[in-house]
Amino acid sequence: MAKRNALGKGLGAIFTDLVDDGSPKPRYVICGMEELRPNSFQPRQSFDGDEIRNLADSIRTNGVIQPIIVRKTYSGYEIIAGERRWRAAQTAGLREVPVIVREATDRDLVEWSLIENIQREELNPIEEADAYNRLLSNFHLSQEEIARRVGKDRSTITNYLRLLKLPSKIREALIAGTITAGHARALLSLQSHEKQMSLFGTIISKRLSVREAERLAKETGKQTAAPKKASRSPVFRELEMTLSRSLTAKVVVKPKKRGGVLEIRYTSDDELNKVVERILSSESR
Helix, strand or coil, X not given: CXXXXXXXXXXXXXXXXXXXXXXXXXXXXXXXXXXXXXXXXCCCCCCCHHHHHHHHHHHHHHCCCCCEEEEEECCEEEEEECHHXXXXXXXXXXXEEEEEECCCCHHHHHHHHHHHHHHCCCCCHHHHHHHHHHHHHCCCCCHHHHHHHHCCCHHHHHHHHHHHHCCHHHHHHHHHCCCCHHHHHHHHCCCCHHHHHHHHHHHHHHCCCHHHHHHHHHHHHXXXXXXXXXXXXXXXXXHHHHHHHHHCCEEEEEECCCCEEEEEECCCHHHHHHHHHHHHHHHCC
């Protein structure tokens, strides 16, 4: 089993016996295509058809040069690394491929598949974020642990996870490559989905750069920032209650930097007359 401290250094550090260092390579076995099944924890959700066809052409000519890494299951083998080669081999019409069998837990599959795809830069931002979230939620790794295992900063993991909070339409645009992760970070600076969708529409319609999107997001945030309410002294609240009881009308005290306003509210002419009578009768005493 691979040592944990190798996980941030790439698959070559995990499977040290596969590195081309001149030493004898591990024995591989030939496995029928029907015995293999995809990695159930594969973070990559889409495979480029042209890329698979090009690899299939190469496989027809040269065969599968690098064995597929698998783990044994009750009904065959599950792919750990090399699903792209397996798909291309199927397209090429191969009936069997070379495999190397490794022991691996479910968490190993998530980690190793994630590392392989990150190294090849084959994941879109949402796929990568989903993989980190799976490690976080299903396997209870902290963000610090995930960062260490995949060789990234903790802040990078945090930023990817935040992408999952975006509205579905924006996430779909990220997957399709219509917008970049930089655009997404600008959208995340806005607090509500409504404002995010409004800016997203502007980014698409005007083809804004990331810098332009960041500037517009900053301006939008300033425009919609709610003014902070000054904390009110309990003395004023007590005074309002006392005056309201005495005058039988709603009284509001509004202190300002210099002085303030004493506001007496009434709902009818009769209520106003009663308030005036109470004030005048208290002056005549």
